[in-house]
Structure formats: structure tokens, C-alpha cells
Amino acid sequence: MRKGGGDMILNEKKKLLLIVGVVVLVTLALMLWSPKQPGIMTVKPNIATTEDPDNPTLNDTVTTISLTFTEKIDPTTIADAVKLYRIDGNGNTVEEPGVIKIDAADPKVIDINNKAMTALTQGEEYQISISRDLKAKSGSSLASNFVGYFATNYQLNLAGNKDLNNERTQIVVISDIHLGIDDRYTETLANRQPLVDYLNQVKASPNVKELVIAGDFLDFWMLPMDYIMPDSQSAFYDAVAANNQTVVDAINAIIQGGEIKVTYIPGNHDLLATDADIARIFPGINQARDSMLGLGSYVTGTNSEIVIEHGHRYDLYSAPDPISNREITQNGTSILPPAYFYARIGSSAVAEGYPKTTNTFPDLKVDKDDANQLNIYRYAQVWKALLSAIPIKESYADPVIKTNVDGYTQTYAVDDLLPHQNDDGTLSMNLYKDIQSTWDERQSINGVKVNIPVADAVAKSADSAFIDSQAQTQIFDTDPTKRIVVFGHTHHARIAPMTNLAGQKTIYANSGTWIDHAPGNPSMTFVVISPQKADSAIETVNLYQYAKDQTITQWADGQAITNP
Structure with a gap:
């Protein structure tokens, strides 16, 4: 009985295996012989x-x-x-x-x-x-x-681009030219004639509509510490112009030609140049100025979508300072920021060939629970880092920085600028003694829209990326009508896409510099903005470098926005 039942189960298993085998064979046959399904x-x-x-x-x-x-x-x-x-x-x-x-x-x-x-x-x-x-x-x-x-993208050809239909639409931005009063310590000497050649090409271009000079043009900062400013500020700027007459003549030729609008925006190295000074040297030039001397912002473009400024208003060390040192200066309206004195020290370091120095920076102690004192300490550390790059033979304790400028009449020591330890353990400075506590008020006077915390301003203002980021914080995040921002100031030529609060792509560009030596950065750079042509959807921003053989190369990838 059990044997017969086992035989029955075995036969059923054989039948099942046979059925499975047939199904597999049929499936394989179908796969091999049916048409291939589209993929x-x-x-x-x-x-x-x-x-x-x-x-x-x-x-x-x-x-x-x-x-x-x-x-x-x-x-x-x-x-x-x-x-x-x-x-x-x-x-x-x-x-x-x-x-x-x-x-x-x-x-x-x-x-x-x-x-x-x-x-x-x-x-x-x-x-x-x-x-x-x-x-x-x-x-x-x-x-x-x-x-x-x-x-x-447009291929730049200052001799003319056929795809621009012989129309003047392009806006050219240059900055940080730093023309000096004396060739012994000017920052732009070897590049001066190439600048003239470049300006002549701009003048001859059938496509350039505007030339914007975005600050640090006529330089009164890069002077050795023993230089004494003349009693007449106007005389100083006239002397700078005379020492760079070929550049002045090239710009005036563009202005007088009447086909290209030339606009000047103040920078920190020329923040004492008045409207009258610039107008006297460059008759007919357009000036973009704020109510505060030494600042300006220029709005242009088909839809007023472009903002150009120097960028120093966001820099604690370089923005006009109408608060500090009022008790020291004679005129009561001085605006020179601390970076002015740094530039004077640096100019002497260059003139002296970066000598070996015995100067040392004192070790300071600070109560880190005191925010005000901590910011003075941070200020000291920035000065320490900056001075390490510009050694001078003069002792920090000796009065060697001569002035006669913006109400300053005394001769100062480097130590007057540096935080020192008082007998009670606190830190303070002789010059700019309350700069850390007056920063918020200073920003308000200088028209900074979004307050920059003093700790960031003290620690980060020397960082070009921090200054660049203010295009986003101060402009793109506050005004959705602005789509393109150009700064100078940092000497770091670059282009970066950003985004405004409306979710639209925006473009930031830095126009770089024309000084002879720009460590870590290219020189003789400029920005070209090409607004929309008739019936075109895009606006482009490009960064270029000029060469002494009068050729032009693209320095960075261009960027485009749609701006109908």
C-alpha cells in the first residue's frame, strides 16, 4: 500500500518537471525568434x-x-x-x-x-x-x-563685431588704475602705455557705448611715509594728472569724441578727490557720487539692471571714516580710514626694497568675554598679518608718517595705529581708538543697506571673497530689479553667477586692476557688459585681459542672463 502510493507521487513529480521543462523551452524559443522590442x-x-x-x-x-x-x-x-x-x-x-x-x-x-x-x-x-x-x-x-x-557669447573685437549690427551697446568697466604723482613709487608705470593703447582702442570701437572708471584712479595713498602732501589738494591732483598726461589725454579724447559716455566712480585711494577736482582734469566726464565724499554707485543698463561701484564701502579698513579721529584732525570732517596709513607704510616698504626689520608685534592678552575688547584684539591680529608682508627699516615707535592731509598735521608712528595693552589690561589705540564700536554708525552714514556685524568687518574685510559676497548681501538680496553688479577694489578679477530673492540668475563681476604687479591676480583686466540687442533674450558679462602687444584674451568664462 505504501509502495504503490510512493509510485504515484513519483509519477506526479515527473509530470511536473516535464511541464516546467516545456514552459522553459517555449519561453526560450519566443525570446530567440520573436522580433526585438524597441528600447x-x-x-x-x-x-x-x-x-x-x-x-x-x-x-x-x-x-x-x-x-x-x-x-x-x-x-x-x-x-x-x-x-x-x-x-x-x-x-x-x-x-x-x-x-x-x-x-x-x-x-x-x-x-x-x-x-x-x-x-x-x-x-x-x-x-x-x-x-x-x-x-x-x-x-x-x-x-x-x-x-x-x-x-x-560675443567674441570681443574692439574694431567692431558684425553681430552687434554696428550699434553702440557695450559697457566697458575698468578700475584700480592707481595713477601716481611720482614714477619712483607709482603702482602703474610699465602698464601706463598699454593703458593708453587700450583706451585708444576703446575710443575707436563702434560698439562701445559707455566707459566706466570704477575707482582708485588718481592715487593719493601710495606715498612713502616721509612724503608731505602739498597744502593745496587741487595742486596734488593736478600734479598726478601731469605725471600721467598720456592717460589723461586718452580719456579726454574719448569724452570729447562725444560717442562714448565716460563715468567716474570714487574709490578709497581717491576718496578725497572732489567733484571739482575730477571735472577740472576731465572736462565733461560724468560722475556717480553719493552724498558722502569718497563713495558712489552708478546704475545703468536698458532696464537699470546694472550697478557698478568700487566696493570699499563694505570694508572697515577702507570705507570713509567720518567718526574716528575727529578730535585729532583740525578740520573736524576728516574721512581717511586706517588703510590709508597702511598704504603709506607699504609704499615705504617697496621704496626700501622690503628690508630686514627688527620690528616685532607685541603679544596681547584679551578678555574674550568682553565683545568690545575682543574686536580690538581681532583688529590687532589683522594689522599683525598685514604688517608682516611690508617690513620697514624704521622703528614702529618712531614718528615717521608725515601727513598734512584731510586735517591731519602731526607725524605719526606705526605704533599709533596698533592696539596696545594698557596698565589695567585693556586694549586701545591712539588712532581709530573706537573704530570697533562706531562701525554700525559709520555703515549708516556710508549708505550700507544691510548691517555687517563688526566681528565680520574686522576679521574679513581684507578677504576679497568677503567683499565679493556683499554684491549678494547688499544688492541682489535687497533689490530684485538689479541683475548685474560690478566691483573693483580687491584687484581680484573674476565673474560669478549669483541668485536674487526672486530666484533669478544674477551676475557678479570684479574688474580687477591695471597696476604693474598684482600678486596672485592678473593685471590689465576689464569687464564688458553687452546688454540685449533688439529682439534678443540675453545680456552677457565677460572678463578680459589686455596685453602689451595690444591683443585681448578672455580671462574667465562669460555669464548670461535673460532679461526681457
């Missing part, structure tokens, strides 16, 4: 694109757009599936006539050209559209429709 292919353009129409990727020169797919393309499906559009000034797509075909060397690649087979028009935004109707020879298609946005 999913992908695409990669040879240019940078983005899915965001309001943030197109800027490409320098685009002649052929090559779309590389993962499979061979069926040429009969291309005609209605692949399109190139231009985005007009209202954000609408306009189909761009062209030649769209499979690449002769690779059946996986589709090439897109304009009808003339030349570079696409510069200063435009484009859209690439690929629908799922495009098929591979295998029948595969994209997982979803592809849409990519990109823009074409």
Missing part, C-alpha cells in the same frame, strides 16, 4: 545646455551642434523630430532655418547648422528640441522629449 536611447549634445530657459548656458562659439545618440538614427524620422529655435526678446521661440542631417562619419550623430554653415549669431539664446518621434534604426526612441537651452 530607450539617450542623447548628448557637444555644447553645454540646460533645461532652464531663464538660465541658458553660455557657449563661446557655436558653428555645428552635434547630437550624439546611443544608437544609429533612422534618417527618415529626423525632419519633424529635431528643431532649432531662437528665443526672441519676448521669450517666444522662432524656428531657426538650417541644415539638420546625420553626420557623414557617424550614423549615431545628428549635426545642426545654419543655412550658411557658419557660426550661429552671437548674443542670442537658442532652444534645441528633439521629440520622441525621432527613431533609431532599431525602433528605439528617447524616454521623453528633449529640450535644451543655450546662448552664444
Whole structure:
């Protein structure tokens, strides 16, 4: 009985195994003999694109757009599936006539050209559209429709760019030229003639609409410690102009030509230059000034979307200081900040050839629970770091810094600027003794929109990245109508995309400097802003470097914004 039951179970197992085997064989047969099901292919353009129409990727020169797919393309499906559009000034797509075909060397690649087979028009935004109707020879298609946005950058040619339609639209920004009164200690000597050559090219350009000089132009800071300013400030600036007459003549020629608007914005190294001083030397120049002497902000652009300023109002060491030292100066209206004296010390270090020095910086003790004292200590540490880079033969204790400027008449020692330890253990300075506690009031007077905490201002103002960040904090985060900001001041030429509170892309640029030696930074740099052409969707910002052979190269990747 048990044996017969076992045989029955064994037979059932054999039947089950036979059925499973048949199913496997049938499945394999179907897999081998049925037609291959269409799959999913992908695409990669040879240019940078983005899915965001309001943030197109800027490409320098685009002649052929090559779309590389993962499979061979069926040429009969291309005609209605692949399109190139231009985005007009209202954000609408306009189909761009062209030649769209499979690449002769690779059946996986589709090439897109304009009808003339030349570079696409510069200063435009484009859209690439690929629908799922495009098929591979295998029948595969994209997982979803592809849409990519990109823009074409302007190639700078001061002799003229045909894609600007012979119109004057471009805004050129230069800063930190630092023209000095004496060639023995000017910062711009070897680069002076190249600057003249460059200005002559700007004057001859058919596309430049504005030239903006964003501060630190006529320098009265870079003077050795034993230099005594003349009694007449006007006489000083006239002497600076005379020592750099070729530059002055080149700028005046641009002004007198009447086709390019020239605007001057004060910087810290020329913050005592008055409206009358600049107007006397550069008749007809436009000046962008705040009510506070030594500050200015220039707003320009088709939609007033561009702000240009020097950037020193956010720097505790360089912003006008109308509060400190009033009891010391004779005129009661002095505004010289502490960096003025640092520049005088540095000029002597250069003149002396960076000598070996016996000067030392004292070790200071501080009550870290006292915020006011802690900020003085931080101030001392910044001075310590700065002075280590500019050794001088004179003792810090000796009165060697001669003045006769902005109400100062005495001769000061370096020690007058540095925090010292009092008998009661507290820290204080002879000059700028309350700078850490008057910073908030000073910001208000200087028109700083968003208060910078004094601890940050003391510790970070010497950091170029901190000054750059104020474009975001002070402008983009407070005014959604402003899309482009240009500073100078730091000598660190750069371009950086940012974002405003409305979620729109914005662009920050620093125009750099023209001094002969800019450690760690390029020199002879300038920014070019190209506002929208008629019926164009984009505005571009580019940074360039001029060379002594009169050639121009792009220093950093340009940036574009849509600004209809």
C-alpha cells in the first residue's frame, strides 16, 4: 500500500518537471525568434545646455551642434523630430532655418547648422528640441522629449563685431588704475602705455557705448611715509594728472569724441578727490557720487539692471571714516580710514626694497568675554598679518608718517595705529581708538543697506571673497530689479553667477586692476557688459585681459542672463 502510493507521487513529480521543462523551452524559443522590442536611447549634445530657459548656458562659439545618440538614427524620422529655435526678446521661440542631417562619419550623430554653415549669431539664446518621434534604426526612441537651452557669447573685437549690427551697446568697466604723482613709487608705470593703447582702442570701437572708471584712479595713498602732501589738494591732483598726461589725454579724447559716455566712480585711494577736482582734469566726464565724499554707485543698463561701484564701502579698513579721529584732525570732517596709513607704510616698504626689520608685534592678552575688547584684539591680529608682508627699516615707535592731509598735521608712528595693552589690561589705540564700536554708525552714514556685524568687518574685510559676497548681501538680496553688479577694489578679477530673492540668475563681476604687479591676480583686466540687442533674450558679462602687444584674451568664462 505504501509502495504503490510512493509510485504515484513519483509519477506526479515527473509530470511536473516535464511541464516546467516545456514552459522553459517555449519561453526560450519566443525570446530567440520573436522580433526585438524597441528600447530607450539617450542623447548628448557637444555644447553645454540646460533645461532652464531663464538660465541658458553660455557657449563661446557655436558653428555645428552635434547630437550624439546611443544608437544609429533612422534618417527618415529626423525632419519633424529635431528643431532649432531662437528665443526672441519676448521669450517666444522662432524656428531657426538650417541644415539638420546625420553626420557623414557617424550614423549615431545628428549635426545642426545654419543655412550658411557658419557660426550661429552671437548674443542670442537658442532652444534645441528633439521629440520622441525621432527613431533609431532599431525602433528605439528617447524616454521623453528633449529640450535644451543655450546662448552664444560675443567674441570681443574692439574694431567692431558684425553681430552687434554696428550699434553702440557695450559697457566697458575698468578700475584700480592707481595713477601716481611720482614714477619712483607709482603702482602703474610699465602698464601706463598699454593703458593708453587700450583706451585708444576703446575710443575707436563702434560698439562701445559707455566707459566706466570704477575707482582708485588718481592715487593719493601710495606715498612713502616721509612724503608731505602739498597744502593745496587741487595742486596734488593736478600734479598726478601731469605725471600721467598720456592717460589723461586718452580719456579726454574719448569724452570729447562725444560717442562714448565716460563715468567716474570714487574709490578709497581717491576718496578725497572732489567733484571739482575730477571735472577740472576731465572736462565733461560724468560722475556717480553719493552724498558722502569718497563713495558712489552708478546704475545703468536698458532696464537699470546694472550697478557698478568700487566696493570699499563694505570694508572697515577702507570705507570713509567720518567718526574716528575727529578730535585729532583740525578740520573736524576728516574721512581717511586706517588703510590709508597702511598704504603709506607699504609704499615705504617697496621704496626700501622690503628690508630686514627688527620690528616685532607685541603679544596681547584679551578678555574674550568682553565683545568690545575682543574686536580690538581681532583688529590687532589683522594689522599683525598685514604688517608682516611690508617690513620697514624704521622703528614702529618712531614718528615717521608725515601727513598734512584731510586735517591731519602731526607725524605719526606705526605704533599709533596698533592696539596696545594698557596698565589695567585693556586694549586701545591712539588712532581709530573706537573704530570697533562706531562701525554700525559709520555703515549708516556710508549708505550700507544691510548691517555687517563688526566681528565680520574686522576679521574679513581684507578677504576679497568677503567683499565679493556683499554684491549678494547688499544688492541682489535687497533689490530684485538689479541683475548685474560690478566691483573693483580687491584687484581680484573674476565673474560669478549669483541668485536674487526672486530666484533669478544674477551676475557678479570684479574688474580687477591695471597696476604693474598684482600678486596672485592678473593685471590689465576689464569687464564688458553687452546688454540685449533688439529682439534678443540675453545680456552677457565677460572678463578680459589686455596685453602689451595690444591683443585681448578672455580671462574667465562669460555669464548670461535673460532679461526681457
